[in-house]
Amino acid sequence: MPLISELLQEVLVCPVCHGELEVDEAKSVLRCKNDGLEFPVRDGIPIMMVNDAGQPMSEAEEAEMKKRIAEAEEADDKATVGL
């Protein structure tokens, strides 16, 4: 079982430099061949997000981001209720 599907690997590029990515099965990461940035793969899904510093997000940063997105969506729901 490959870390990610071949198709996914073909279409994915580094979000920072758009360079080619290589799969590191041992570490469960995708690594950019240009700048060496590593993106974690969780449950077969590559996490291709970068923080403000242009570095791959840590799990904590990712959780914080998801929280903010959820809050924004919730606010959105409330805004449409009154219509």
Ligand SMILES: [Zn+2]
């Ligand atoms: Zn790169």
